[in-house]
Amino acid sequence: MLAFGLRLAVAGGREALTRLIVIAAAVAVGAGLLLATFAGVNAVNAQLTRYASLYPEPSSGGSDAAPLWWTVREDYFHGRQILRADVAATGADSPIPIGIPKTPGPGEYYASPAMQRLLAATEPDQLGARYPGRDLGTIGDAALTAPNSLLIIVGGTPDQVGKLPRAQQLTSTGDNTPAIPATVIDLIMSVIVAGLLFPVLIFIGTATRLSAARREQRFAAMRLVGATPRQISMIAAIEAAAAALAGTALGFLLFFAFRGSLAAVPFTGDPFFPGDMSLSALNILAVALGVPAGAAVAAAVSLNRVRVSPLGVTRRVTPRPPRWYRLLPLPLGLAELAFFLVGPMPETSDGQMAVFLPGILLVMTGLLVAGPVLTMAGARFMARRSTRPATLIAARRLADNPKAGFRAISGIMLALFITSVATGVITTIVANRGTAPAGSTDAATLSTYLNDGPPSVAGLRPTPGVRSTTILRKNPVEYGDPVVACADIPPAYGRCAAGTTVAAVSSNFIPWRQSADAARIWPAAPVSADALPQLPVESVVVLTDGSAAAIERARTILELAYSAYFVAPNVPGDFESEFANTLRGWQQLADVVIIASLAIAGCSLAVSVIGGLTERKRPFSLLRLSGASIRVLRRVVALESAAPMLTVAVIAVGMGLLSAQLFLKAQMGYTLEPPGPEFYAVIVAGLTACLAVIALTLPLLERITGPETARSE
Numbered sequence: 001m002l003a004f005g006l007r008l009a010v011a012g013g014r015e016a017l018t019r020l021i022v023i024a025a026a027v028a029v030g031a032g033l034l035l036a037t038f039a040g041v042n043a044v045n046a047q048l049t050r051y052a053s054l055y056p057e058p059s060s061g062g063s064d065a066a067p068l069w070w071t072v073r074e075d076y077f078h079g080r081q082i083l084r085a086d087v088a089a090t091g092a093d094s095p096i097p098i099g100i101p102k103t104p105g106p107g108e109y110y111a112s113p114a115m116q117r118l119l120a121a122t123e124p125d126q127l128g129a130r131y132p133g134r135d136l137g138t139i140g141d142a143a144l145t146a147p148n149s150l151l152i153i154v155g156g157t158p159d160q161v162g163k164l165p166r167a168q169q170l171t172s173t174g175d176n177t178p179a180i181p182a183t184v185i186d187l188i189m190s191v192i193v194a195g196l197l198f199p200v201l202i203f204i205g206t207a208t209r210l211s212a213a214r215r216e217q218r219f220a221a222m223r224l225v226g227a228t229p230r231q232i233s234m235i236a237a238i239e240a241a242a243a244a245l246a247g248t249a250l251g252f253l254l255f256f257a258f259r260g261s262l263a264a265v266p267f268t269g270d271p272f273f274p275g276d277m278s279l280s281a282l283n284i285l286a287v288a289l290g291v292p293a294g295a296a297v298a299a300a301v302s303l304n305r306v307r308v309s310p311l312g313v314t315r316r317v318t319p320r321p322p323r324w325y326r327l328l329p330l331p332l333g334l335a336e337l338a339f340f341l342v343g344p345m346p347e348t349s350d351g352q353m354a355v356f357l358p359g360i361l362l363v364m365t366g367l368l369v370a371g372p373v374l375t376m377a378g379a380r381f382m383a384r385r386s387t388r389p390a391t392l393i394a395a396r397r398l399a400d401n402p403k404a405g406f407r408a409i410s411g412i413m414l415a416l417f418i419t420s421v422a423t424g425v426i427t428t429i430v431a432n433r434g435t436a437p438a439g440s441t442d443a444a445t446l447s448t449y450l451n452d453g454p455p456s457v458a459g460l461r462p463t464p465g466v467r468s469t470t471i472l473r474k475n476p477v478e479y480g481d482p483v484v485a486c487a488d489i490p491p492a493y494g495r496c497a498a499g500t501t502v503a504a505v506s507s508n509f510i511p512w513r514q515s516a517d518a519a520r521i522w523p524a525a526p527v528s529a530d531a532l533p534q535l536p537v538e539s540v541v542v543l544t545d546g547s548a549a550a551i552e553r554a555r556t557i558l559e560l561a562y563s564a565y566f567v568a569p570n571v572p573g574d575f576e577s578e579f580a581n582t583l584r585g586w587q588q589l590a591d592v593v594i595i596a597s598l599a600i601a602g603c604s605l606a607v608s609v610i611g612g613l614t615e616r617k618r619p620f621s622l623l624r625l626s627g628a629s630i631r632v633l634r635r636v637v638a639l640e641s642a643a644p645m646l647t648v649a650v651i652a653v654g655m656g657l658l659s660a661q662l663f664l665k666a667q668m669g670y671t672l673e674p675p676g677p678e679f680y681a682v683i684v685a686g687l688t689a690c691l692a693v694i695a696l697t698l699p700l701l702e703r704i705t706g707p708e709t710a711r712s713e
Helices: 001-008 014-053 113-121 156-161 182-208 212-224 229-264 280-301 304-308 329-339 347-386 388-398 402-407 410-433 546-562 575-613 615-623 630-665 677-697 701-703
Strands: 068-077 080-089 108-111 133-138 151-156 169-170 445-449 466-473 483-487 501-503 537-544
Touching: 014 229, 014 280, 014 575, 068 156, 068 546, 080 156, 108 113, 113 133, 169 280, 182 229, 212 229, 229 280, 304 546, 329 347, 329 630, 347 402, 347 410, 347 630, 388 402, 388 575, 388 630, 402 630, 410 630, 410 677, 445 546, 466 546, 537 546, 575 630, 575 677, 575 701, 615 630, 615 701, 630 677, 630 701
Parallel strands: 080 151, 108 133
Antiparallel strands: 068 080, 068 169, 108 151, 445 537, 466 483, 466 537, 483 501
8 A cells, every 4th residue: 555655646747746846845844944943942941041050049058069159240331231250269179160161260250252352342441441350261152141142250259259249159060950941931832833833834734735636536536446435545645744754854954954044043132052953852753753744644634525425526515604603712812811901910920821822822713713704704895896707706716615715825814913913012012121212311321329338430520421420329218219419410310499409319310211301300308418428329320421432431430449239330221131132032033933934825825826726727718718818817816815815914913913912001011012114014025925926826827728628527
């Protein structure tokens, strides 16, 4: 049976060979993307595991080795985060930090390759002066989260490091534990599988059904001469599995060929090391066995009509129209997301994911389930409004079998929905938690919080680009805003109320998530001008001209003056910049998803159109013999594909942005920020490419609808 199935797979000449090549190509794309998905999740896990190892848990004893003092602080340079690890060995057998050959002593440091390049390319008074001492060498990849990580390991004495914030003693280093919880992995996999792999599965299924009518007739004939349904299913499975095995092998080759290029793309805000894009044995087995098995199952399912009876393929009847209840999942999903606008919100992250993820998936499923109903409604509307034969024929065919009409464009709907949700959420979060706008007073303001001791700010005033230096002191009222003398408030930050000598101001003069305002009036503080100098210092605020050089010089002076800082001197938005950069990396991933998904959906659409043309050669030939021009027939084919595709595109984008708004409002209290023009440009470009794919299939219509095709068979 195996040899017979393989022989039948190529017995149809060029048509059979073309079908096998298309199926193999579809499987290769699917297998390659599935491997890239598994490797990407493994890479993210490895990246975050190394990041977590920089913040180890305190040692619980059990080792006789002298401990290592260790603490990590965040620094910034031009909006980029620098991680500074201060270390000090307490004995000759103290553990050595991972990635370096020995623990640096006082006045010594190791730096990552990217950090060394940055130090060499920057004026010392802007960066290098923060880390005085001797460069001992490069930190190895084992301690870096990414090839472009800015990490520096600075040595000190046990007394110095022990007094730093968050200092702890370690008896071992490099104890890495998985950094991604299982729930987060499930979320990542769900989004990627839904947004990227589902169109691939549609492509595989569509390619498997290529020339389905001809194959059904062949298998039905075999049934008439005595073949059993089980034998027919086995032959179909062998035919599909042969192409799937070749496609899977090609998918592995594609993955390893492009693995280095994929690792260099900053999907999470930082690139990966190529070695992090690894595959586990379970990943390899899942793809090597699962993809061919899935293709075989799809082939067997596609021949369901042959199993009904040997003559089942000749008794073609109009399928039952989709029922109205297919519309129910969509409003149910939206209702679940909207419920948490007024209902209680789970307190834990896992609980929140457990309610929001099913809501998003239910909306997505609702779109897929409701797709045939929407296609049928649109076709009937088009039929009522049609004034041309091509429009009427296309509308009647879509209304006759809306499931088949929607199947070809379902991948496009799914890709647009997932991308609209991701883009809406990411764009809004970045807008609300991003860096300060360039040129604003916020972007020119540098501040640092002090835990104890007076600051040394004498070196700041003569620094080029520094316009003012203001010392804020702690309010004697518990949880009160810091206080400052009205005479020390720069005009750019506002002014005091009339008759006030000491005012209570927001930290950094900038209220949370607002901007500095010269017209702001600060209220009086319950502190006299005489008592103000006796209050402890809370922070120092430096107003610069906004230039990067002035900000970094001032930051360097503050760090040297207050070397035991807990929070590095920062510009409003520095803390958020890393988060925003990560989100922008995920936005890049969303763009990749939509481009890849639309490309795959376009291929699926092309295969579906070609398959439909092949199955309807004789009806189209009869139409040509009865007087219909080839132009009319091309319009029919184009309308059958383009009309539902454009309709579902509008619906998918609208539902995606609505779902994003419901999620943002319930989870974060944000209002959706409309995506920028580039989002719509990507969508228009993708849909245009899909229309171009449809146009490329139209010349085939004239070649396969000649008079010889209209003969009775």
